[in-house]
Amino acid sequence: MVRSAEWYSGTDRNSYIHRAWMRRGLPADAFDGRPHIAIANTASDLTPCNAHLGEVARSVKEGIWAAGGVPLELPVMSLGETQVRPTAMLWRNLAAMAIEEMLRANPIDGAVLLGGCDKTIPALLMAAASVDLPVVLVPGGPMLNGSFRGELLGCGTGVWQLSEEVRAGTLSAEAFLGSESAMIRSRGHCNTMGTASTMAVMAEALGFTLPGTAGIPAPDSRLLEAAHAAGRMAVDAVAEDRRPSTILSSASFANAIVALAAIGGSTNAVVHLLALAGRAGIALTLDDFDRIGAEVPLLVDLQPAGRFLMEDLYRAGGVLAVLNEVRDRLDSEAMTVTGRTLASYLAGAEVWDREVIRTAAAPLQTAAGIAVLTGNLAPNGALIKPAAASEHLLLHRGRALVFDSVEDLRARIDDPDLDVDADTVLVLRGCGPKGYPGMPEVANLPLPSKLLATGVRDMVRICDGRMSGTAYGTVVLHVAPEAAARGPLAKLRTGDWVLLDVAGRRLEAQVEPSEWEARGPSPELVQALARPRRGWEELYVRSVQQADTGADLDFLVGSSGSAVSRESH
């Protein structure tokens, strides 16, 4: 018996109520025990990357009807990465909680999840893991390639590059503004290998999509075809009882970590995968990313680590072709929503453009996975993405220049009298989950304009916040514990020597141990930290965990399953 029959079967007063208000044109046999499939849709005009998902939902609906199910569109909380302040990450967990609760509370048997923009796929997957109903995810797909002055212009990445050119005086403000609609020229999410593209690939590597779906450009008709097929598959998944708990395993996370390295994916995937594993009760640690991913070659030449954009990746063979190149590193047992293993989809996944997808034998970089650093500045770990960093800075010792807030940084970074040179280590703190709050994408702090003018394009930067997946640079991020949680980063002072040794996986303040021990957090920092007194921010700051375990709320870790609760009347 399907779950929704607990609402609809029978002749009593309550089953009457549940059916009657849902009828409105639905035939009686819609309630005869066939599966009711929610379409959890994050479409919103204020999440422009997902604004087209209504059309995708229509194809999903047709697929669900065609397979004998009843489709029910369920608009769910959406997060527009570029719009909401202070950071969309502040509400990833709220969105996940709200979606989980609505999936559980409603008379549904399974769901098709529609996401795209950065936080939407993570929130949907976390919700799915915690309610543990059969789901199929359809990624909304990337925008078409942008181009400006004859060159590819990638979302986000292009903004960081061009804005630094303006600050360096090599691009006019007018030309900069002229690039706006050249960058964002169609529906879809960011077309670089930023967080949205990365999380679509992660969803596929974990087994949550129909294999071959991640990366289909949003305006491509094949996305609607895939959406139709996903609708059918959701009905199948309910019939076969394929739940997130039967798909997610240590093996599927290991495959996601391999994929993350091979695509040169966003560092944000680390917090999202850790949080998802926490929901699913799977032991996954920061060290697993280094252990499994560090030696994986970078195969995909996409911005920000490389040259091309998502449309090129799909044209070159897509995610399955990339995974086929690293199939020896994948766990062949890991399952997908289709009931077949991910590995079973790789045979025949060919590469059609070797400029975009390289071979494992001749990669863009040999060991490209995210590296996990520890030391007296980050006892619980910090990340760096070597693929997006400068080779000459991967072993670096310099004096710290410390900023206690984003406002402090903005006020001082372009001061001509700022005591800074190319060897300085720029530190921004107070930007972790509790400190900001929400852990914003500010870790790729802008370089001092007086150094930009001399040709400097990268410096070592350290932050307890995150970095946009579209950004690049020698940036140490996700320092844990964060300064606001009394992490030792709070004790660092301008002028202290700092060592970054990526090969040795070390991040250290080289301060006399007795002095380091005796120091307390900087009073200016403590002054700058967020102190919300009510509402979501208050609950968030009180309950959020650190980046090294996924920055979920402590009471949301784990699953409550899909048990049907008491009657409403």
Ligand code: FES
């Ligand atoms: Fe939505 Fe980049 S802003 S995906």
Ligand code: MG
């Ligand atoms: Mg982002």
